[in-house]
Amino acid sequence: MVKMILWRSVYAVASLFVVSVIVFAATQALPGDAAVAKLGKNATPAALESFRQLYHLNDPLPTQYVNWLGNILQGRLGVSFATGFPVGSLIGDQVANSLVLIAATVVIAVPLAVVLGILTAIRRDRATDHISSVLMLVISALPEFVLGVALVLLFATNVSQVLPAVSPVDPSRSIFQQLDLIVLPTLTLVLLVLPYVVRTVRACMIEALESEYVTMARLKGMSERRVVLRHALPNMAGPTFQVVAQSLAYLAGGVVVVESVFQFPGIGQAFVSSVLSRDLPVIQAVAMLLAVFYVLVNLLADIGTVAMTPTMRGGTR
Amino acid sequence: APISSATGAPTGPRKRGGTFRFAPADFGSTVTTDPQSANSSFALAAAYTDTLVRRDHDWVPRPALAEEFTPEGDDLATWTIRLRDGVTFHNGKPLTADDVIFTIRRNLDPENPGFVAGLLDSLDPRQLTKLDAQTVRLKLKYPNSMLQEGFAEVPAGIVPVGFDPKKPIGTGPFKQQSFTPGQRWVGVRNEDYWMEGRPYLDSLELMGFANADVARVNGLLSRQLDGIDRVPANQLAQLRQRGEINVLVSPTGAFQFVSMRCDKGSQFEDNRVRQAFKLMVDRPQMVDVAFGGLGDVGNDVGSWAKFDPTYDSSLPQRTQDIDKARSLLKAAGQDGMSVRFRVGDVEPGAKTAASLLIQHAKAAGVKLELDVVADLAQFYGSASYRTAQLKNDWNFTQSIYDNASYCWLPSGPYNNTGFDHPKVASLYRQALATSGSKSRELMQELSRVVHDEGPWIVWGRRDIADAYNRKFTGPVPDASGLGFNGFHWEEISLA
Amino acid sequence: MTPPDDIAVATPASATTGTARKRNAAPPRKQQSADGVRAVLRRTLRLRGARVGLVLMLVVMAIAFLGPLFSPHDPTATIGSPYALPGGDTLLGTELLGRDVLSRFLHGGAVILLLSLLATVVGAGTGMLLGLVAGYRRGVRGELIMRSLDVVLSFPPLLLALLFMSLLGTSPLLVLLTVAISHVPYVARIVESSTLAVTGRGFVQYCEMIGVPRRRILTGEILPSIVAPLTVQFGLRLTYSISLIASLAYLGFGRQDPAVDWGMMISQNQSNVVGSPWPVLLPVLAITIVTVGANLLTDSFGRAVGVDLGREG
Amino acid sequence: MGTDTDRYTGEYAVEVAGLTVDLERGAVNVVSDISFALAPGEILGLIGESGSGKTTVGSALLGHARAGTAITGGKIVVDGVDLLSLNRKELRRYRGRVISYVPQDPRASLNPAMRLGAQLQEALTVHGVASRQQRLARIRQVLDEVKLPSDDRFLRRYPHELSGGQQQRVVLALSFLCRPKVVVLDEPTTGLDVTTQAHVLRTVRELCRSHRTAAVYVSHDLAVVADLADRIAVMYSGRLVEVGAAEEVALRAAHPYSRALLDVVPDPHRRREIRTIRGRVAALHERPDGCVFADRCDFVEPECRRQPIGVVRIGDGHTALCRRTEALPVRAGQEEESTRVGGTPDDAVRTPGEVYLAVRDLRASYGGKEVLHGIDLTVPRGVVTALVGESGSGKTTLARCLGGLHDEATGEVSVDGRRLAFGAHERSAADRREVQYIFQNASEALNPRKTVGRSIEQPLRVLGGADGPLSQRVASLLADVALGSDAADKYPSQLSGGERQRVTIARALATAPTILICDEITSALDVSVQSAILLLLKRLCADSGLTMFFVTHNLAVVRAIADRVVVLNEGRIVEQGPVDHVLDRPQDPYTRQLLGDTPSLLHA
Numbered sequence A: 001m002v003k004m005i006l007w008r009s010v011y012a013v014a015s016l017f018v019v020s021v022i023v024f025a026a027t028q029a030l031p032g033d034a035a036v037a038k039l040g041k042n043a044t045p046a047a048l049e050s051f052r053q054l055y056h057l058n059d060p061l062p063t064q065y066v067n068w069l070g071n072i073l074q075g076r077l078g079v080s081f082a083t084g085f086p087v088g089s090l091i092g093d094q095v096a097n098s099l100v101l102i103a104a105t106v107v108i109a110v111p112l113a114v115v116l117g118i119l120t121a122i123r124r125d126r127a128t129d130h131i132s133s134v135l136m137l138v139i140s141a142l143p144e145f146v147l148g149v150a151l152v153l154l155f156a157t158n159v160s161q162v163l164p165a166v167s168p169v170d171p172s173r174s175i176f177q178q179l180d181l182i183v184l185p186t187l188t189l190v191l192l193v194l195p196y197v198v199r200t201v202r203a204c205m206i207e208a209l210e211s212e213y214v215t216m217a218r219l220k221g222m223s224e225r226r227v228v229l230r231h232a233l234p235n236m237a238g239p240t241f242q243v244v245a246q247s248l249a250y251l252a253g254g255v256v257v258v259e260s261v262f263q264f265p266g267i268g269q270a271f272v273s274s275v276l277s278r279d280l281p282v283i284q285a286v287a288m289l290l291a292v293f294y295v296l297v298n299l300l301a302d303i304g305t306v307a308m309t310p311t312m313r314g315g316t317r
Numbered sequence B: 001a002p003i004s005s006a007t008g009a010p011t012g013p014r015k016r017g018g019t020f021r022f023a024p025a026d027f028g029s030t031v032t033t034d035p036q037s038a039n040s041s042f043a044l045a046a047a048y049t050d051t052l053v054r055r056d057h058d059w060v061p062r063p064a065l066a067e068e069f070t071p072e073g074d075d076l077a078t079w080t081i082r083l084r085d086g087v088t089f090h091n092g093k094p095l096t097a098d099d100v101i102f103t104i105r106r107n108l109d110p111e112n113p114g115f116v117a118g119l120l121d122s123l124d125p126r127q128l129t130k131l132d133a134q135t136v137r138l139k140l141k142y143p144n145s146m147l148q149e150g151f152a153e154v155p156a157g158i159v160p161v162g163f164d165p166k167k168p169i170g171t172g173p174f175k176q177q178s179f180t181p182g183q184r185w186v187g188v189r190n191e192d193y194w195m196e197g198r199p200y201l202d203s204l205e206l207m208g209f210a211n212a213d214v215a216r217v218n219g220l221l222s223r224q225l226d227g228i229d230r231v232p233a234n235q236l237a238q239l240r241q242r243g244e245i246n247v248l249v250s251p252t253g254a255f256q257f258v259s260m261r262c263d264k265g266s267q268f269e270d271n272r273v274r275q276a277f278k279l280m281v282d283r284p285q286m287v288d289v290a291f292g293g294l295g296d297v298g299n300d301v302g303s304w305a306k307f308d309p310t311y312d313s314s315l316p317q318r319t320q321d322i323d324k325a326r327s328l329l330k331a332a333g334q335d336g337m338s339v340r341f342r343v344g345d346v347e348p349g350a351k352t353a354a355s356l357l358i359q360h361a362k363a364a365g366v367k368l369e370l371d372v373v374a375d376l377a378q379f380y381g382s383a384s385y386r387t388a389q390l391k392n393d394w395n396f397t398q399s400i401y402d403n404a405s406y407c408w409l410p411s412g413p414y415n416n417t418g419f420d421h422p423k424v425a426s427l428y429r430q431a432l433a434t435s436g437s438k439s440r441e442l443m444q445e446l447s448r449v450v451h452d453e454g455p456w457i458v459w460g461r462r463d464i465a466d467a468y469n470r471k472f473t474g475p476v477p478d479a480s481g482l483g484f485n486g487f488h489w490e491e492i493s494l495a
Numbered sequence C: 001m002t003p004p005d006d007i008a009v010a011t012p013a014s015a016t017t018g019t020a021r022k023r024n025a026a027p028p029r030k031q032q033s034a035d036g037v038r039a040v041l042r043r044t045l046r047l048r049g050a051r052v053g054l055v056l057m058l059v060v061m062a063i064a065f066l067g068p069l070f071s072p073h074d075p076t077a078t079i080g081s082p083y084a085l086p087g088g089d090t091l092l093g094t095e096l097l098g099r100d101v102l103s104r105f106l107h108g109g110a111v112i113l114l115l116s117l118l119a120t121v122v123g124a125g126t127g128m129l130l131g132l133v134a135g136y137r138r139g140v141r142g143e144l145i146m147r148s149l150d151v152v153l154s155f156p157p158l159l160l161a162l163l164f165m166s167l168l169g170t171s172p173l174l175v176l177l178t179v180a181i182s183h184v185p186y187v188a189r190i191v192e193s194s195t196l197a198v199t200g201r202g203f204v205q206y207c208e209m210i211g212v213p214r215r216r217i218l219t220g221e222i223l224p225s226i227v228a229p230l231t232v233q234f235g236l237r238l239t240y241s242i243s244l245i246a247s248l249a250y251l252g253f254g255r256q257d258p259a260v261d262w263g264m265m266i267s268q269n270q271s272n273v274v275g276s277p278w279p280v281l282l283p284v285l286a287i288t289i290v291t292v293g294a295n296l297l298t299d300s301f302g303r304a305v306g307v308d309l310g311r312e313g
Numbered sequence D: 001m002g003t004d005t006d007r008y009t010g011e012y013a014v015e016v017a018g019l020t021v022d023l024e025r026g027a028v029n030v031v032s033d034i035s036f037a038l039a040p041g042e043i044l045g046l047i048g049e050s051g052s053g054k055t056t057v058g059s060a061l062l063g064h065a066r067a068g069t070a071i072t073g074g075k076i077v078v079d080g081v082d083l084l085s086l087n088r089k090e091l092r093r094y095r096g097r098v099i100s101y102v103p104q105d106p107r108a109s110l111n112p113a114m115r116l117g118a119q120l121q122e123a124l125t126v127h128g129v130a131s132r133q134q135r136l137a138r139i140r141q142v143l144d145e146v147k148l149p150s151d152d153r154f155l156r157r158y159p160h161e162l163s164g165g166q167q168q169r170v171v172l173a174l175s176f177l178c179r180p181k182v183v184v185l186d187e188p189t190t191g192l193d194v195t196t197q198a199h200v201l202r203t204v205r206e207l208c209r210s211h212r213t214a215a216v217y218v219s220h221d222l223a224v225v226a227d228l229a230d231r232i233a234v235m236y237s238g239r240l241v242e243v244g245a246a247e248e249v250a251l252r253a254a255h256p257y258s259r260a261l262l263d264v265v266p267d268p269h270r271r272r273e274i275r276t277i278r279g280r281v282a283a284l285h286e287r288p289d290g291c292v293f294a295d296r297c298d299f300v301e302p303e304c305r306r307q308p309i310g311v312v313r314i315g316d317g318h319t320a321l322c323r324r325t326e327a328l329p330v331r332a333g334q335e336e337e338s339t340r341v342g343g344t345p346d347d348a349v350r351t352p353g354e355v356y357l358a359v360r361d362l363r364a365s366y367g368g369k370e371v372l373h374g375i376d377l378t379v380p381r382g383v384v385t386a387l388v389g390e391s392g393s394g395k396t397t398l399a400r401c402l403g404g405l406h407d408e409a410t411g412e413v414s415v416d417g418r419r420l421a422f423g424a425h426e427r428s429a430a431d432r433r434e435v436q437y438i439f440q441n442a443s444e445a446l447n448p449r450k451t452v453g454r455s456i457e458q459p460l461r462v463l464g465g466a467d468g469p470l471s472q473r474v475a476s477l478l479a480d481v482a483l484g485s486d487a488a489d490k491y492p493s494q495l496s497g498g499e500r501q502r503v504t505i506a507r508a509l510a511t512a513p514t515i516l517i518c519d520e521i522t523s524a525l526d527v528s529v530q531s532a533i534l535l536l537l538k539r540l541c542a543d544s545g546l547t548m549f550f551v552t553h554n555l556a557v558v559r560a561i562a563d564r565v566v567v568l569n570e571g572r573i574v575e576q577g578p579v580d581h582v583l584d585r586p587q588d589p590y591t592r593q594l595l596g597d598t599p600s601l602l603h604a
């Protein structure tokens, strides 16, 4: 198992390296001149040139890449072209905000989905199951911005005004003191991932309930409750980890739309605005962060899966 | 003549205190605190800086930091500015002539010219002299009777010697407490503000909602914001339904226009083509649909009789004439032409107007192909902004002088059309070299030339709608087109 | 936006395969389905979900493709004041530019549906090819393919799309390609794991033994065996295509006037959804219905062939 | 079958009367009118072909019916209580404690995510053994009884960390943990090799004896049961067609079906004629009204089909469901029955003909780990050579090397003097035509999405060799393996396991091969189906002079079909020679042990 973790980690680092090359190459291909974007429409050629000098934009690309990677590895993410602020301090809060948002989503969605999945699996093909699956189907069919907008209309603006409609997180206070601001974005994201997790959990649960060891547990005189909780449940951990990991990666994308609906200052907003304003250092940093997040989440999920799945543990593999 | 004095301004004693949370339309993700930067936010800059001259709500320039701003002698090429007494910067340093000179030079820095550099073009940075601590003499490169106008613009706000945009300091009503790029600027009351008893608010919070009119409206509806400016017309009904929200409509000279590239080799080089385009537009429909009727049709000049005495009110209003447009195009050999139309969502209604224009062009046998640029920074930032044949744009309330120095002269920093008309240039110079009615007449003539041959289809003027929570009071209709009370933040208070 | 359920769950739970079950008791349920395509279709259509799904999809498709025939107005012409209420000349009122909502709705579906369909075909097709090759010819080549797809996977599809669109503009072709690319790794993963499973089976080995050319084994033996998970993937991918294209339109990266398009209707009119719901509600409803329909249909198909949807996507 | 209870006067451990299980939909009997009784310590062997309803009865004894079915009648009295009259909660208290169950596949029935200790403890906890001390003591005791380690380290293991035999013993331990009155064992050794099977059988016997636990032992193999059981119940089509003392049934089977079953069981100790039962088990919905066996019975009369057959009493505690028991010939003594199939090739074997297939110094490995260590082997032309050995000894690997499916190997394989490449794709088309391999698992070896006809055509298309239209050739191949030509249009899933295996044989024969390599092709089949396949292969060899290399772990099968045998142990050949020679006088201790562990009716 230790070997497997090591191997996976090496692989993770290698793929991050590849990602870094791609991110760098892709951002170089962005049309529009970073210097023009920064200095504005009436910049003089001289000003543009000195800007390019300042940010080493005239160096050969491989040199730029090596310097960039070196800096990133040392935690120096560069300086935003658009605002002149260090990228780290610029997006630090936004990364933290998005992480809180995603964490809140996971904390709510996963247990909810597990409970729902189990319930619907136990009541398979009965009313509860049908209602839940139709509901999940419709939710998953609605584009995410529709969900967000609908929630705003319902809870914040037109139908009732119990919750904030937009989420301008005050950067001078901890996000934990402004949790009301993340309620609706979280709810939207929860709805976004719920159907998929529920579906997986339900399918795994059904598989487990149809397995012979569950039949055996029943034949050993176990109560239904015990059968579900002690025998079927542990066997769902692995797949659930995997689907949660995928949901997390998905959430990282879903936050773009949700953050835009709620104007939540998060990583998605940072990405969109940096792409639009050709703010190379920020694009690169955000893209790398997303990749690290994805790779890390998958690594953890794999380790978690293996740790929770006895048949995958043990030396071999 | 300027319209009558602002109505509805509260009278009597005002409450002090409170925090006003406001989401300016111009607070984008790339906003900086440097007032002279192209990425500045006027709402933000006006909160912590003051200009030498300031326009009142009727768009009439009034002395602000400058107690006097007068020409020396008659040639209009030498001016003196005498600063108001007792004005201090947020760090306690008194405002002096040095600061004014520093600010002007900073704006004219060829390496990094300021937003208003075009308006200050007549100034010679080497010919600025400090007469005493409070007095500056400006020697101009050429006479300019309109010099004050440049100093009335928000980006011309006075900053202290050695200004560092990272730690912005001004003389304005609010001192910066914190700034998070793209997200939030917080200012607290400048207790030593030079206007007696103002500002009233304890603090002002400006929040960044880039490209997000819906979110700004939602924020106001859910009471997370106390005010927003430049509300799209189709959102007003929703806001008006709510008793706690006050919708304030300001008749302004802010206008939207389409500019045509007309230098050599461009599609609009031939004035007949420009005229044909000006004739194909159904202006009333555009004002109705894009502005929800809140505004007036424009006459291709970019200045309005209501606000600007240099506009020639005898100019006939241009109306749609498809047949004439067709025949002009035919005469120019351009019938059935097809143009790429670069469109940014520059202002509420702008994209809508662009879509309507496609229909109008189609009627005249012209094919417009939309090239929508999603982000404003990119719309203005990338090179194609200058080279595009046809693009939309907008402007605040402007005078002929403003428009000419920014956009119509070949030297204008925002001349993106390649428009270069010798007559315009000479009329401009002559007008600046004179004053009073003489100057006015010359400018009016200039406006006639532009009306005929200019690069712009100015199709409409917009009344700007702002909305705020009735917990606050103070804002009045403002003609500048900047938005919310012309960003005279010091006038806002708790109700 | 590509949702997460299509994890090629390399699930540990499936690690029980090694058991040599030496008796073939009653054939397991999953195998009963292993017969002709027509039988599977028949079985699919016997399920109520499938029938409902088919009807829903057909209704929306009919609106999208036949709708223009019934359009009362020119969908690109301003015929009234903006956001006029239903009544009079316009059955469902007008939208932001004063154009007829119903006519725009009837005209606006074909392209988005076609685009989604094409993007899905291209994306799923490419993913299938890569997955097949990677799964069948393991080794360095397969590893290389799958690992490079992992890299694509580490960017959320929507972000990838945004990057591309701002890189190259928003032409329909680009939307198609971007959406297609975002499908590739997901489909490839599923196909790879299914292929891997099939490759170990006796009938594939038999073909290798008698010397059937590799390409023929891929097309003649393996491909038909993974049709089930592939079809299920295809259905899901289709729904994601629609939703991704709609989301792009929402963020302003959709088609532009004078085109008539559901995504555009939503993005142009969303700001006034309270005052005038129809121009937004209609396309949203249509998209939702077609998505629900596609889901029901693929779910049922999955049931009919015994593919465990939750696990395999 | 009230009669069954006459033979014993004490209190029965379990008494089953009129047990009936129906499909929930359609009111079709799965099993009906099952009656028997067991005294404490008594073992009942429940045998029958696949689909006869053994598992249904077995699980119904615990009041359990699998999804889609329901217990609709009868009584199951255990410990003085009718289980079927209990509600769910009460029933739970009996399950596992008073009556317990051992399933066929231990690997699937142990929870993969729970440690053994936890699973064992839990079985006691739910039945009220509250103290951990007590539980552990009991667990260690039972583990000792099933001859498993009982230390903490063992208890901390997960099921996948055990071998199949160990897993099965854990399940045994689980079922005996609460000292039940009755244990139901559903084919607990079917997945195991003979040696492990022998161990498990021994353990079961000891446990039942020492705790006076009654047991129902389900199997399809009479030979397995004959030795173990006190009584035997033969099931067919959902009915108990014969019940009696083990010896009685083994020696004086009264029902034609029991007789037939006895006849098809091969025996490692003597060569006997391969017999089969004609026809096949009727599907659930097609069961006849009268005698369920009538369609396959040699003694059937029109009267038999008219109405259900009543119970006929044969002797003390011996009953049968047949109206013609008298008509059956007295069963001949078994010894003289060494009939051999036509033209015994034994002589040919003794004077080995020309070598057809030769293997020299074959070494094969998986990822560098060698599993075959220098195999030298010759297969004479035209005879059947069997390869035996226990699980993991390398039989499949060897066969795959010959078939061209495993190329991580060194050494030399030659056919008819021509050297063969290891990878099939490097072999010439002629070689590929001549050497054909048949897979163990027929349902895996046939593409489920192709009709049988298309599968059989495939080698003809790829390798050529068909003159005339393909469909005709397919039909004749199907006829060769005793399948109707209508089978050509069916999909594998529409065939039974035996039929499927016939199809793979037909496919292998399509290219007119000279040598067939068969890897355990009958081990997944019922004895009756197995014997039919064996007969078919035997006939094919005799008719066409085919050389056959037959891999199996079952010595009885070897005796039935092969002329020569090769014994493989841990990747090395330990013995080879003519079958009768090797099996009658095994030289190697390993061979001897294999032989000793193989169950045989002779011992019964």
Ligand SMILES: Nc1ncnc2c1ncn2[C@@H]1O[C@H](COP(=O)(O)OP(=O)(O)OP(=O)(O)O)[C@@H](O)[C@H]1O
Binding pocket: C024, C025, C026, D023, D030, D048, D049, D050, D051, D052, D053, D054, D055, D056, D057, D066, D067, D068, D069, D220, D283, D284
């Ligand atoms: N839920 C069900 N629906 C339909 N048929 C069923 C169902 N359960 C059992 N059967 C049928 O009932 C018959 C008896 O099945 P059962 O598993 O008891 O037989 P068995 O003797 O144990 O067979 P094997 O030796 O293959 O294990 C079979 O024909 C089977 O197909």
Ligand SMILES: Nc1ncnc2c1ncn2[C@@H]1O[C@H](COP(=O)(O)OP(=O)(O)OP(=O)(O)O)[C@@H](O)[C@H]1O
Binding pocket: D366, D367, D371, D389, D390, D391, D392, D393, D394, D395, D396, D397, D398, D553
């Ligand atoms: N694919 C494989 N990878 C690694 N090792 C393998 C593989 N297949 C088989 N082995 C190992 O090779 C050895 C021989 O296996 P083989 O399958 O040939 O045995 P067998 O005699 O056919 O057993 P069985 O009776 O169980 O079929 C075993 O130790 C097994 O663990």
Ligand SMILES: [Mg+2]
Binding pocket: C025, D054, D055, D056, D186
């Ligand atoms: Mg069974």
Ligand SMILES: [Mg+2]
Binding pocket: D395, D396, D397, D520
């Ligand atoms: Mg084997």
